[in-house]
Amino acid sequence: MINKSLKELAAMLASKDISSVELTQEYLNRIDRHNPEINAYISLDQEKTLAQAAAADQMLAQGTASALTGIPIAQKDIFCAKGWQTTCGSKMLENFIAPYDAGIIERFNAVGSVNLGKTNMDEFAMGSSNETSYYGKVQNPWDRRRVPGGSSGGSAAAVAARLCAAATGTDTGGSIRQPASLCGLSGLKPTYGLASRYGMIAFASSLDQAGPMAKSCEDMALMMNVMTGFDERDSTSLNREKEDYTRDLGKPLAGLRVGLPKEYFAEGLEAGVAKVVEAAIDEYRKLGAEIVDISLPNTMLSIPVYYVLAPAEASSNLSRYDGVRFGHRAAEYDDLMDMYCKSRAEGFGAEVKRRILIGTYVLSAGYYDAYYLKAQQIRRLIAQDFERAFEQCDIILGPTAPSTAFKAGEKADDPVAMYLQDIYTIAVNLAGLPGMSIPAGFAPADDGKELPVGLQVIGNYFDEARMLNAGHAYQQVTDWHTRMPEGIA
Amino acid sequence: MEWEVVIGLETHTQLNTKSKIFSGSSIAFGSEPNTQANVVDIALPGVLPVLNKEAVRCAIRFGLAVDAEIAPLSVFARKNYFYPDLPKGYQISQYELPVVGKGSLTIQVGEQEKTIRITRAHLEEDAGKSVHGASPGQSGIDLNRAGTPLLEIVTEPDMRSAAEAVAYARKLHELVQWINICDGNMQEGSFRCDVNVSVRRKGDEKLGTRREIKNLNSFRFMQQAIEYETRWQIETLEDGGKIEQATVLFNPDTGETRAMRSKEEANDYRYFPDPDLLPLAISAEDIESIRSEMPELPTAMKLRFEQAYGLSAYDAAALTASRNVANYFTTTLEAFGGEAKLAANWVMGGVSAKLNEEDKDIANSPVSPELLAGLLKRIADNTISSKIAKEVFEAMWSGEGSADEIIDKQGLKQVTDSGAIEAIVDEVLAANPAMVEEFKAGKEKAFNALVGQTMKASKGKANPAQVNEILKRKLAG
Numbered sequence: 001m002i003n004k005s006l007k008e009l010a011a012m013l014a015s016k017d018i019s020s021v022e023l024t025q026e027y028l029n030r031i032d033r034h035n036p037e038i039n040a041y042i043s044l045d046q047e048k049t050l051a052q053a054a055a056a057d058q059m060l061a062q063g064t065a066s067a068l069t070g071i072p073i074a075q076k077d078i079f080c081a082k083g084w085q086t087t088c089g090s091k092m093l094e095n096f097i098a099p100y101d102a103g104i105i106e107r108f109n110a111v112g113s114v115n116l117g118k119t120n121m122d123e124f125a126m127g128s129s130n131e132t133s134y135y136g137k138v139q140n141p142w143d144r145r146r147v148p149g150g151s152s153g154g155s156a157a158a159v160a161a162r163l164c165a166a167a168t169g170t171d172t173g174g175s176i177r178q179p180a181s182l183c184g185l186s187g188l189k190p191t192y193g194l195a196s197r198y199g200m201i202a203f204a205s206s207l208d209q210a211g212p213m214a215k216s217c218e219d220m221a222l223m224m225n226v227m228t229g230f231d232e233r234d235s236t237s238l239n240r241e242k243e244d245y246t247r248d249l250g251k252p253l254a255g256l257r258v259g260l261p262k263e264y265f266a267e268g269l270e271a272g273v274a275k276v277v278e279a280a281i282d283e284y285r286k287l288g289a290e291i292v293d294i295s296l297p298n299t300m301l302s303i304p305v306y307y308v309l310a311p312a313e314a315s316s317n318l319s320r321y322d323g324v325r326f327g328h329r330a331a332e333y334d335d336l337m338d339m340y341c342k343s344r345a346e347g348f349g350a351e352v353k354r355r356i357l358i359g360t361y362v363l364s365a366g367y368y369d370a371y372y373l374k375a376q377q378i379r380r381l382i383a384q385d386f387e388r389a390f391e392q393c394d395i396i397l398g399p400t401a402p403s404t405a406f407k408a409g410e411k412a413d414d415p416v417a418m419y420l421q422d423i424y425t426i427a428v429n430l431a432g433l434p435g436m437s438i439p440a441g442f443a444p445a446d447d448g449k450e451l452p453v454g455l456q457v458i459g460n461y462f463d464e465a466r467m468l469n470a471g472h473a474y475q476q477v478t479d480w481h482t483r484m485p486e487g488i489a
Numbered sequence: 490m491e492w493e494v495v496i497g498l499e500t501h502t503q504l505n506t507k508s509k510i511f512s513g514s515s516i517a518f519g520s521e522p523n524t525q526a527n528v529v530d531i532a533l534p535g536v537l538p539v540l541n542k543e544a545v546r547c548a549i550r551f552g553l554a555v556d557a558e559i560a561p562l563s564v565f566a567r568k569n570y571f572y573p574d575l576p577k578g579y580q581i582s583q584y585e586l587p588v589v590g591k592g593s594l595t596i597q598v599g600e601q602e603k604t605i606r607i608t609r610a611h612l613e614e615d616a617g618k619s620v621h622g623a624s625p626g627q628s629g630i631d632l633n634r635a636g637t638p639l640l641e642i643v644t645e646p647d648m649r650s651a652a653e654a655v656a657y658a659r660k661l662h663e664l665v666q667w668i669n670i671c672d673g674n675m676q677e678g679s680f681r682c683d684v685n686v687s688v689r690r691k692g693d694e695k696l697g698t699r700r701e702i703k704n705l706n707s708f709r710f711m712q713q714a715i716e717y718e719t720r721w722q723i724e725t726l727e728d729g730g731k732i733e734q735a736t737v738l739f740n741p742d743t744g745e746t747r748a749m750r751s752k753e754e755a756n757d758y759r760y761f762p763d764p765d766l767l768p769l770a771i772s773a774e775d776i777e778s779i780r781s782e783m784p785e786l787p788t789a790m791k792l793r794f795e796q797a798y799g800l801s802a803y804d805a806a807a808l809t810a811s812r813n814v815a816n817y818f819t820t821t822l823e824a825f826g827g828e829a830k831l832a833a834n835w836v837m838g839g840v841s842a843k844l845n846e847e848d849k850d851i852a853n854s855p856v857s858p859e860l861l862a863g864l865l866k867r868i869a870d871n872t873i874s875s876k877i878a879k880e881v882f883e884a885m886w887s888g889e890g891s892a893d894e895i896i897d898k899q900g901l902k903q904v905t906d907s908g909a910i911e912a913i914v915d916e917v918l919a920a921n922p923a924m925v926e927e928f929k930a931g932k933e934k935a936f937n938a939l940v941g942q943t944m945k946a947s948k949g950k951a952n953p954a955q956v957n958e959i960l961k962r963k964l965a966g
Binding site: 079080086088093096098099100102197198199200201202204205206232233234235236312313315316318319320321322324325326336340360363364365368372 | 528531532533534535536537538539540567569571573576577578579630757759760761764765766767
């Protein structure tokens with residue numbers, strides 16, 4: 001059951017082979033067994049979850065069900081969900097019970113999906129290993145000593161360990177794709193503006209985007225059908241006609257032009273990862289795709305640009321956590337300034353503080369032009385790289401992350417090494433393009449352990465249906481996406 | 490050496506939209522604390538701003554009214570600072586690219602006209618309020634006002650006296666009400682001025698160091714504050730001191746200004762474009778559609794009154810001082826259909842005197858334009874004299890009915906029947922032989938006395954022109 005696709009589960013629910021309550025209970029039991037170690041979830045509320053499942057069973061009985069009705073979904077703890085503790089991985093919001101639903105949560109509720117719980121994440125989505133969470137590290141189900149990636153590490157571990165049928169994530173610089181790569185699952189960051197940001201706790205507003213994390217591209221297409229769509233409460237939400245992301249699944253890939261950016265196969269990419277990605281490209285060749293060499297010359301600038309813009313926005317977005325109206329407030333303080341300083345010093349972790357400091361610095365009078373403005377200019381150059389590339393190809397393939405999962409603590413004290421995890425993913429956020437990671441095989445770590453490797457698929461704006469089909473076609477001829485870590489029965 | 494004061498104004502105009510600038514909460518004044526603050530206004534995690542289009546329409550109306558450039562693309566920026574009444578830790582404002590660019594407003598100071606250049610006007614949200622003393626040892630926060638739409642209107646340093654600054658502020662105050670973007674209520678803070686004041690030696694090109702007087706919410710305080718501040722700066726400089734750039738507050742009780750923070754303590758606001766909001770695009774069609782809905786502006790209306798009605802510049806200015814006065818006048822004139830000068834005299838005379846006396850706005854005048862027009866008709870057709878008209882007007886003011894009803898009921902109709910007037914004149918002449926003798930002896934004053942006696946005898950109803958004529962004839966005969 002836990003390996004079934006969303007389509008298969010929906011069919012079982014429709015035919016009453018199983019009820020949503022039973023299916024949900026099955027996942028809750030698995031969570032009981034494995035979450036104490038894996039730590040994929042920050043908060044669980046069986047009562048609420050089972051009530052939703054019971055309501056879904058009503059919808060199923062009344063014939064008002066749709067594709068994801070009754071399906072248990074793990075929600076990243078970045079989405080406000082009414083009545084749920086919503087922490088964003090931070091001590092700052094330990095006591096915050098959201099009084100409203102995020103746009104994404106509303107959409108899942110509307111179709112009768114079941115919220116299984118809120119998944120662990122790097123604090124305020126700042127991190128690539130899930131180690132910055134106030135609620136403890138998350139184990140990578142493939143090797144418990146290793147990180148699941150981040151920031152959507154809890155969602156990735158939950159899908160990999162089959163502690164949910166599918167999960168949501170958010171991606172600001174690779175936070176869906178990198179953990180998907182490290183945990184051997186499929187993850188998609190949509191075109192900026194397709195998924196509502198309302199109620200999704202902001203890290204870097206111009207980069208943040210929600211997307212699905214699931215076992216296959218077919219599952220992600222069904223998730224995308226629920227997750228995307230116009231939300232008038234988000235001014236950056238795009239008012240486009242509703243799409244069916246499953247519509248292209250099964251189309252042949254013959255003639256698909258696949259671009260390989262030479263910068264993605266240069267220094268810094270682990271040999272084992274390169275080998276897996278190259279084998280995947282061979283698979284695409286066999287499927288009839290035409291391989292084209294392309295160049296994204298400004299790739300190397302994407303990390304410095306990102307680490308100016310994202311912290312700049314974050315420093316301002318996180319100003320509302322001042323201890324005045326909600327969230328953590330220091331127990332004792334002398335005056336207003338002391339209350340601000342102590343509350344924020346206690347409520348935020350080291351990585352969040354580092355980024356607030358960087359962001360405050362780059363926006364300061366006298367530095368704004370040299371950092372923020374310059375970074376915005378380069379951001380446009382990076383987007384132009386992709387514009388030119390998509391004149392030569394339909395999709396771009398490459399590695400998602402430069403390495404497989406690393407050991408917990410390995411990069412925790414070296415922020416720059418950590419930031420390099422996102423070298424292949426960040427440019428996609430800067431350009432606002434859709435990007436996806438799908439399992440493409442395994443590579444041996446330094447200790448010989450075989451670990452999942454993700455293949456990144458980058459598409460042009462609004463080309464998610466084509467990307468999902470490209471991934472689906474690959475998943476029809478390979479079985480990497482069906483592999484499951486050992487020891488989590 | 491003579492000193493010159495240089496003044497520029499920044500005015501926060503609260504726009505009279507129904508809801509807040511970035512959320513759907515009401516902006517009504519005076520509600521229980523925090524009852525008009527939704528999740529967006531309290532800045533809960535995850536909430537986002539959505540621009541209220543009505544606020545943009547207000548800004549465009551203002552831009553058109555001061556003949557300003559309206560930016561095809563303007564940008565909302567975040568002004569970052571920490572304060573308990575600022576829920577997000579930043580205020581959404583406009584910085585580098587405001588919605589309204591350079592424009593101008595012409596003011597009248599005494600007989601002089603002067604054009605004040607407007608630098609810009611930008612949209613922004615108001616902050617909440619700190620409430621002190623509600624509970625001992627603690628301050629409260631009321632976020633009802635947080636997110637109220639403001640248009641901040643900034644001038645060039647073009648004013649050279651407190652009188653000019655106040656004239657500009659008054660003119661702006663009338664204008665924003667005229668174009669219906671602000672209720673103008675200064676007590677409730679709908680119209681607040683920050684005044685930048687500096688002094689320099691007359692003839693100097695360079696501006697002196699300015700101090701900014703914050704949050705003036707009455708014209709009288711503005712006048713007092715500028716006068717005090719100007720004196721203080723001149724005295725400081727003459728005593729060999731230096732002016733430090735600072736923000737100052739005016740204390741109405743002492744009539745003094747005092748510094749609240751100096752430049753050294755000024756915040757670095759770290760402005761940057763708000764990534765939650767798209768740049769505000771305004772098309773030429775949007776502007777034209779709003780232009781077509783604009784009321785006639787006071788300047789154009791004043792000119793029309795002068796040209797079409799032959800009113801003096803002074804009268805025309807007085808009648809276009811506010812939209813309510815202008816409306817009252819034009820409605821009266823329309824219903825009256827007679828001479829504009831007569832209507833103008835009554836609006837600026839009788840009506841406005843009574844309104845002043847009772848401290849009422851013309852919009853709430855007990856004598857409506859229609860009622861006044863009824864009175865004017867009876868004056869114009871000689872049914873009543875202007876003296877009787879004053880009595881009728883008083884009666885109308887007390888709610889005794891229309892002019893015709895009052896004239897009828899009280900028998901005030903003017904006597905124009907020359908036979909009847911002759912009879913009264915004959916009686917008066919017979920009763921006052923001494924006066925007749927005096928007149929015949931060459932005392933012109935005696936004639937006026939006889940007119941008075943005749944009017945008195947007719948209880949004021951005799952047509953004065955006829956009385957004059959008949960008296961003259963009889964005395965000559």
